[in-house]
Amino acid sequence: MAITAGIDMGIQTVKVVILKDGAVVGRAKASSGFEPAKAAEQAFAEALQISKSSKEEVTQILATGSGMETAPYANGNVSMMGADAKAGVFLFPSARTIVDIGAEEARAVKCDERGIMQDFVVNERCAAGAGTFIEAMARALEVKLEDMGPLSLKAERASPINASCVIFGESDVVSLIHRQESKPEIARAVFDAMADRISSMVHRLGINLDVVVVGGVAKDVGFVDSLKRKLGIKILVPEYPEYVGALGAALTAASRVKVGQQ
Amino acid sequence: MKNVSAEKKYMPEMPQKEIEELNSSVKATSAKIIADNIARMKKTDPNRPEGMKYFDEISNFFGQRPKEIQDAKIKGKKVIGYFCVFAPVELILAADAIPVRVNSGWYDTSKLGDRIVPVEVCPVIRSTIGAKMIGLSPYLELSDAVISTLTCDGMTKLSEILSDSKTIWTMTPPRVKDSPQSLQLWKEEIKTVKTQLEKITGNKITAKKLKEAIETMQKASKAFRRLQELRKGNTVLMGRDAMLVNQAALWDDIKRWTEKTEALCDELEMRIKDKAWACPPDTPRVIVTGTPMFWPDNWKLPTLIEEATPQGVLVGDEMCSSDRILYDPVGIDEWTMDDMINGIAERYLMASTCPCFTSKDGNEDRVNWLINKVKENKAQGVIYYVVRGCILYAMEYTRVKKALDKLGIPVYYLDTDYTREDVGQMKTRVEAFLEMLTARVDI
16 A cells, blocks of 8 residues: 655644554654744654654655645645644544644534535634644643643632633633733633633534544643533544654545546 | 815825825725736636636726716716615616726725724725725715715715715615515615715606616626626636626626627637637636625635635635626616616515525525535535634624534635735635635545
């Protein structure tokens, strides 16, 4: 069988996945920065090295992500929603809804048992429902981004804040600080507010079990905990949630190779 | 009394210099956009029908058509502008006046409208206000009076705002379509407009003249429907081209438009015989419903659909700015004045699928119209298009989606504004949607 690759040109991070015989043999990421194409080349080289294969062996490379047009080496594109559906069902065959939360965009995809998307929704062009929101709030709290989640789990109760906009959210957080709320409670308020927005987005699509949460934000235990509470259902999170888009692109590349061979 | 009415209630006093500068810069951008849109339409279908040439020319808002109207005005003709397709065009023609639709599709002028109304207001309204502020729209400027149907909150206040500098005739449509008093009210509104038309033009609308006008519009409807019929099979005319033909009916001389559309249809029929398709027959077929889209700037969504990878084709729509414009002719049993007025009132009220209506079954007419269109034009997906602030269309989405879900037709809700800045994001969504339609067919 063939070796394929997927490149996810995300807004903040570029991710690359190398797939061989239906198994991931290499993955790497790099910060998008000012030259995302260069970052992608770098991540691609690293992933190749891990997979112990050469670029010539890779038969098909597909790009996805908001910067997919600028991806190096790509033979074609696949939409972020299409990639999410494909990889979500590959990782969890029972998955029918994939929620992907990246740095600046959140989306939910409904799919069938073959991993083909049936419907999708995207958050309303506002970073308040995405990773950047947590970053901004962590800054306001003077807490490291990766500490936000564990911190929020220590909260005993929640305080409501406004997550309709990053700026308003930040001023709400500042007023909570002035009211001398504890940091864990404020951290939880941030995740609850975000989970609120994401859950109404998922409800617009309709909840079809099982629900898988992917994208960089899925690594955040605090957010996943809040979303579980809001939706009141079990949520599946894969081991490397941030690579799901790239994996979906590599899987789509593999099925295109297969169709080509037939 | 005169001084009081001359006082502007909404419109700001702008220095003449600023008006002129804005007018010339927006006009220059617009001229570029008109040329660019047409160039891109030609690129999408390199073998575009010859008959489209005429419509390209007549679509130049700063070209031949406004000059023609200007000349007719010098010879004493009156020009009647209108905002919604509720305006009884037959009566305008019977009064020997020129009807022309004046909603604004200019993105740049919506920012000017922000000086008067908040950004939450629908951009069609904001942009129309802005266009008036700098005298951009030749058709609005040439209008001696403008018929404004108070369909939504935006339209209601727009009439008030524009009455600062224009003669506005309002028409109140009933909100409940199927109550006994509704048609009565609407008929009175139609009669009032008739009187106003006779007064402004000095021409009496006789039964003979009205019959002629109704027949002219019936012929136009026939050509309009013929074109729609030709879009049901494999694509012989790209959706943007068809949309341009449809919209040209809003500002062109209607008799000439009818001739040109019939000629285009003749050409298209030849092409069908030769199987000369405008795009591969397996191109995903999309229908758009929602907020009206106006030439020239608001060509964003149809362009994205037809230039996307994978490519899609707009096979029809449920919009008052396109496939709904002339779909319904006035039906007459006996050519008496009373019967004709009744026929006109019924046609403009009952045939409308505007979301301003409700009834016992809600706005079921719209759902049915759309479903019919989806079935007849063999659409594989629907894009539900809404601009920010267009509350009525936004609110009806859930119902429309439920109805389409039952048929297994995917629908995507796409919201946007009068801006060019979100084209990238819209492209991602439109392409994902088209990819989904393709994947559903492939497997």
